[in-house]
Amino acid sequence: MKPFPSFIIKESKHILRDRRTMLILFGMPVVLMLLFGFAITNDVKNVRTVVVTSNWDSEAQQHIDRLAVSDYFVIVSTVPTPQKAEQLIRSQQADLGIVFSKEHQLQFIVDASDPNMAQQWTVYAQAILAQPAGGKSSMLPSQNGKRLGVRLLYNPQQKSAYNFVPAIMGMLLLLICAMMTSISIVREKERGTMEVLLVSPVRPLMIIVAKAVPYFVFALFILVIILLMSAFVLGVPLQGSLFWIMGVSLIYILLALSLGLLISSIAKTQLVALLVSAMVLLLPTVMLSGMLSPVESMPPVLQYISAIVPPRYYISAMRKLMIMGVGIESVLTEVAVLTGMTVLLLTVALAKFKTRLE
């Protein structure tokens, strides 16, 4: 058999016969999707509210009723003074306190340890309380059009699952392609078989490409799994063109593979490859790519750093393509940056790859 296919088969056998890694490779996307789709949520739900009012009048009662009836808030207690409310919040028995005073000024006391969420709670509470008496307490601001003048495009229900699917894609593809490929190459070096392969007629490039191919196929497979889960399990619709979604993903996968190759040429042991992948790739991806919190709200220094984190562009492109359903023209910047990065990384990685042992 020609050397190249037999190498690919060998690499595939290595992967398939390693049960634990297989479990991780296939289990991770499923677990992440379920976690982010159902368990971790930015949605406003069951916010524990304590009402502060020193005099019970019918108007206060109406407000309280409206809050209680909605899905967003749960009245856990009623106290006479703001200080008591603060106490409850500090002791983690409540998230939000609403103070009704004689002058009908509304005061919110809120647990702002998660500032983004705190802001959302107060906005929702305000909207509910600002409705005219007898109005329906439906919270969809799009139906409140006249009052607030806000219309939420693309994701009117503000389901956080929409946000996370592109982020998971960005993270997982990076993990599989970069980390696993680099570990695979370095493992060969550690084992001593890389030396033997180098001293054989096989072209060194063939060894590397043959290692990347199975992970490339895996990445595509997992991409499809994620898209299917997102559409059918999480109910996130795919608005954009599937062709372009796959196309941009392909560029990103190539980028991640090049990164894996680059890491493998500087790491001497598998442990180093693992650590470098985790530190240099995963951490910035999770923190700086706009996955969990928007890039625009980061301090300027971090925004600059974020500019060289590849997943930022991929996640942004995916959000636009998948959720907004725009055409490829709107993501041209992201695609250009990703392509440029891929070319650069690939060139450097190939240049650094040594055909000898020096």
Add this chain to the structure above:
Amino acid sequence: MRLALDDVSFSVGRSEVFGLIGPDGAGKTSLFRIMASLLLPDEGSVTVDGYDVVRQMRSVRCRVGYMPGRFSLYEDLTVKENIRLFAGIYGMKPHDIAKQTDELLRRLRFEQHKDTVVSQLPLGWKQKLAFSVSIFHQPDIVFLDEPTGGVDPATRRQFWELIYDAAAQGITVFVTTHYMDEAEYCDRISIMVDGKIRALGTPDELKQQFGQPDMDHVFTLLARQAKRGD
């Protein structure tokens, strides 16, 4: 300036079993890697079968077998799969590979383990198989770096029988070793200390030259002069 290899010159004849001995730090592995075209020498040249290892690297790599110290076969592949992979790399045809695999395993009395995963084999067998794989494609010369490390005496003897078989087939064997009894098995030996060759000749010649009863004593005498290594 310390040199890993200092004025090292020798030649090895076809079908010779040539041994390289020396204390740690002598430069054995550096020399080994240069000969196998894995390192570039700063000065000097190495030719294998007439091909220069630097300028005609590709031709050299088609013709040699290589078994570095740590090398064994792929642990998660079977014996048959390992042979097929390495033989295929050297361009052997599948039909020939299959036939010669059966012959090899029959000769080693190992047929029943054709489909055994290598990780389940004892170390001695792994090493023997690794050697057989490294000469499977009938190279002109095979480089063995301490191939019998950590293996029991009986298995070591079997290993050397395999080496003699290979030499009888016309394969030149270049082996480094720490075991002095193995030094006696070689046709010729060179002893390296601190990057220089301190002795070169057949075991008998060296014993006579240094007036020692066996290679162990010859080696100890020369190794005491070593300034490098532990």
